[in-house]
Structure formats: C-alpha cells, structure tokens
Amino acid sequence: MVRRVSTTLTSPATAARPAAPRRRTRLLALPEARWALAATVAFLVGLGCDVGGAPPWAYGTLYAVAYATGGWEPALEGLRALREKTLDVDLLMIVAALGAAAIGQVLDGALLIVIFATSGALEALATARTADSVRGLLDLAPDTATRLTDDGEETVPAAELRVGDLLLVRPGERIGGDGRVVDGVSEADQATVTGEPLPVVKRPGDDVFAGTLNGTGALRVRVERDPADSVVARIVTLVEEASRTKAPTQLFIERIEQRYAVAVVAATLAVFALPLAFGADLTGALLRAMTFMIVASPCAVVLATMPPLLSAIATAGRHGVLVKSAVAMERLGEIDTAALDKTGTLTEGAPEVTDVRPLPDSGLDADALLALAAAAEHPSEHPLARAVVGAARARGLRIAPAREFVATPGRGVSAVVEGCVVEVGRVGDAGLPADADADADADDTHDPARARSPLGSRPHPSAGTTVLVSRDATPVGTLVLTDRLRPAAPAATAALGALTGTTPVLLTGDNAPAAARVAEATGITDVRADLLPEDKVNAVRDLRLAGRKVLFVGDGVNDAPALAAAHAGLAMGRAGSDLALETADAVVVRDDLAAVPAVVRLSRTARRLVLQNLVIAGTFITGLVLWDLVGHLPLPLGVAGHEGSTVLVGLNGLRLLRERAWQE
Secondary structure (H helix, E strand, O other): OOOEEEEEOOOOOOOOOOOOOOOOOHHHHOOOHHHHHHHHHHHHHHHHHHHOOOOHHHHHHHHHHHHHHHHHHHHHHHHHHOOOOOOOOHHHHHHHHHHHHHHHOOHHHHHHHHHHHHHHHHHHHHHHHHHHHHHHHHHHHHEEEEEEEEOEEEEEEEEHHOOOOEEOOOOOOOOOOOOOEEEEEEEOOOOOHHOOOOOEEEOOOOOEEEOOOOOOOOOEEEOOOOHOOHHHHHHHHHHHHHOOOOOOOHHHHHHHHHOOOOOOHHHHHHHHHHHHHOOOOHHHHHHHHHHHHHHHHHHHHHHHOOOOHHHHHHHHOEEEEEEEEHHHHHHHHOOEEEEEEEEHEEEEEEEEEEEEEEOOOOOOOOOHHHHHHHHOOOOOOOOOHHHHHHHHHOOOOOOOOOEEEEEOOOOEEEEEEEEEEEEEOOOOOOOOOOOHHHHHHHHHHHOOHHHHOOOOOOOOOOOOOOEEEEEOOOEEEEEEEEEOOOOOOHHHHHHHHHHHHOOOOOEEEHHHHHHHHHHHHHOOEEEEEEOOOOHHHHHHHHHHHHOOEEEEOOOEEEEHHHHHHHOOEEOOOOOOOHHHHOOEEEEEOOOOOOHHHHHHHHHHHHHHHHHHHHHHHHHHHHHHHHHHHOOOHHHHHHHHHHHHHHHHHHHHHHHHHHHHHHHH
C-alpha cells in the first residue's frame, strides 16, 4: 500500500504558519551573562554607596559580592588550568584584581572583575549567536506530517518520515522532507537553504528541500532522503563539527600563548621589583605591576582568529556550502589556482539531445525521427534513452507504443514500432555503418534546415555521443547527445579567474573534443583531457610543485585522489560520490557553481578580518604597555582598554554572519 503524507505544522486543520523566526539566544539565557549582570549590579550599587558616604562595611560588602559573582568562574577555570600545569589568562585577571584589592584599590579591582565578566558574557553570546545562525535552520522544518492511508489520516512527527513516503504539500506549507516532485506545479521559496532570492518553479522531476516554503500550488513529493540526512540536517551537523576544529593560525597562537603568559608573569614581577629596588613606594610599584599584567594579557590576540572563521563557516552553511573545518575555511582563501573537473562539475552529468539529423530519402523530418527513436527507447532505463524520450516529450511529440523490446548492453536497443523494426545504437554498433554520421554531416552542409536541431542548437560533430536510428535495417538518421553545461559555469569560471589572477585549468577523463567544447563555452584555455585518476593527481601535484596553491573542484570517485592532493578540495554534493564527498574539504550541497567563487571570496574576507584583529589586538597591547611603563596608566583605564579591545575583536569577527558577507 502506498503511503501518502500531507505535511502540516500542528494538525490537519492548522493553517500554514508564517516563516519560522530565526532562532536567537537571549542574553540572559547564558549563565555567563547572568553572573556578569549580578556583578555589575552589585558594583554599581556599591559605587553609589561609596560616593554617597555610606559606611565602609556597606559598600565593601557589595564590592565583595561583585568580586565573587563576576570572578568565581574565571578563577575556577584558572585553577583547573594551573592544576594541569598551564597558565590561563583568566587566572592572571583574577590575580590582578586581588592584587589591586590588597593595596587598597578595591574599587579598581571590582571594576576589573565587572569588565572582565561582561567581556566573557559578550564572547559567550557571540559564540551562541554563531551557532544559532546555523541551528536555526532546523526550526524551518514542519513539526508533524499527516499520513493518508486507506483507513483515513494519521498525524506523525516529520522526523519519522521514511524514504519512499509520498508527501502532499499544500499551498503555503513548508516541505517536510528532501525529495522529488512527482505531481503538481508550484513555486518553492528556497532562500533559507540555497540562498536563491526568488521562488523557484517546481515541476514533476524537480528536487525540493525540507524546510523550504511551498507557494500557491499543491505538490506531491516523494521523500528521497531520511530526515536525519536532509540538506538542512547535514548543514547543521557538518558546521557544528567544523566549529570544533581550529585553524593553523589559531593553533599557532595557542602554542605561543602559554609561553607568552609565563613571560607576562615574569615581566610583571620585574615591573614590580625594579622600581622597589630604586626606592619607589610599595603601593605605586604594585599598582603599576598589576596594570601591566592586565594590559599585557593576550585575550584579544587569542580571540582574533576563530570568530571570523566560524562566522564564515556558518554563513557558507546557510548558503549550501558545507566547509568541514576551520582549517579548510582558511585554506580556501589561500588558493591562487583553480582546477576543475568537467563531467558533473562544469556539466550536469546528464546527457541531452542537441542534434537530430534525418538522412536523405528517409522520408522523415527531425521531429518524426526523434519520435521514432523515443518510441524504441521508451522501455529502456539507460541515461541516453531517458534523454531521447525527454527530448521528444519536451517537443510535445507522440511516442508510439513499442513491442518486442530488446536491449543489448554495449550495442543499443531494438523494438517493433508501428510494424517496423527500429534499432537505436551507437554508430558502428549492431551492424550500423560507422560512416553514417559522417554522411549525415555532409548532407547537413547542403540543407541548412536539417543542420539545425529542433531544439534550436547548432550541430557539434564529434563533441558528444552519436547514435544512429535505423528502420527495418535501413539507417534513417542520427542523434547527437551531449552533457549539459551548467548555466552558471561560464560566470563561475570567470569569477574564479578574477579571484586567482589566472584562468582555471580543466582536468577531465573525457575525450579531447568534448573537453574542448566545454572549455570554449567557459573561456578555459588550459585543457587536459583523457586523464586517468592518477593523471589528475599528477596534474595537481605539478601545479603545486610550480608553487601554486590549487583548489580542485570535482564530484566523482575518480576525482577523490585529486581532491586529496589539492591545497583545498571542493566537491559537488548533489550527484557527488560518497568518496569524493568524504575526501573534499568542502561540499556544495545544491551543485551551484556560483557558490564556488563565493565561498573563496568569503574565506578571503575571513582571513582579512583575522589579520585586522591581530593588528587591533597588537596595537592595543603595545600602546597600553608603553603607556604603563613610560607614563602613568590608571588601572581603570587600562582595564577598559584591554577588555574593550577584546570585545572589539570579537564583534569584528561576527560581521561575517551578516547576509551581505556572502553577497559581497
């Protein structure tokens, strides 16, 4: 029994709800924010009591509350790090605050704790918002689905849908699962998954994604992916995995952070001891040393790298590009050469009929020849057969029924169509004359009407697969089928060329004429055809030996070695092989070639922001340290400068979460 499912959001009677709001963590939902708020309130009330002339025990108690609520968590983390024989920046801040209190600067120490706690809360919020931007996609999927059976209806969670279920998606509803339209015509708003700004018309045979919004028509959709493996779910999973990785720049910073922290402690002791040796007073020397330890701490440097890269990963994920790690995101911005596979990458990997050429004296025109071939091919499941039948249907041609169908692997098909034996096979197969296609081409030069296919394209001899159609053992014409070029291929290759400063290289295992046709259409001049998988790897390695950082874009099993050998590998996800998807550093979920230069641009922007952050952090640290050593830097001003630079660096990295970051 076929199960039919109608997706709804709460119950069969519930009207379609508006677009799900973007999931957004509230500030006070974070424990860091609540503790920072408590410390701030205690500090401000204590400051009011202090200024207002209240007894010392009153404002002293409130300052102590500020110390405790704002400092207990970083103190605990610092002690844990110390137990593991590492020196944590958090511990340095707590020591500085306690040192200030020890010399009577209780107000300054409490201010340090409050600003440090507030900075930590903002960092926690930034991290949460980065995760929100991706996990919020899960809110777009319908909560439930209505399964229609012969006995009536049953409401089931959308997460329980299975491959093969038939979904009925009413106007205004969100599509419950990844699948293919089997009936109906409508538009789908896919902006939340693919980034396309306008609704996309959906007809039978078109793919649809879970969480996208159906338009004005009703659709029947066959589920083709388990809910856990939907595009939305894969985006969330891979981006969360990527968020747990660290970029080389971040790893380098963490390697030197420990040594730097030890150096700061040693320098702080020197800043304290040397003035004392020359007769300075204890309070002034200790205050200067505490200020030095605060402003020299590398908080902003540590935070400089990951927010921009994680924000870039989240933004790419929202637009259908899954970057698997921060390392991969950083590498994508370093590339200076692009190498592209042809079949399934620049082309769609699906054949289409581009030329229909009847032979002289066959008595057939182009439409009749195509209809005859489609009738014989109709029972076949071969990709070329589906292309022929699809072309006939696109022309609105009648496809006659076929009898006595026989398919011979490697040779072609034969069937009885309206009393005639029709054979369709590659030129030279099944006794078909190998020179028939050449004859057809020669005849086409004398008959301009026949030289153009019914689809409006000009002939491309030898650029695709030529099949010959015969009727009762007499050749009556040829069809030429070629792999469709992706509409975005010319613009994408041009954009990659502009980004890298060099035209992309075409690496393909296909024949030279087919490769040349695609290269001409995309503006590629460096074409390497008839390559085995090891040849592609060698080509990538040769480019790398020449000093190039290569981005390889492919999709098939034969592309996996080249994806692994490249500086960065990017796989086309919809039709890509499992091995290619596993090997690649990033995956284009919806096979949109325009996303390839877009993610490279995004990576370069992220790397620029990392550099900006390092400059900002270094400038603040250097300036504040020199001020403290050469002049007199007030402790509150040092605290404000240090924590302000940390917050500034964090917010600068989050700029890449904006929609403009992808569009630019």
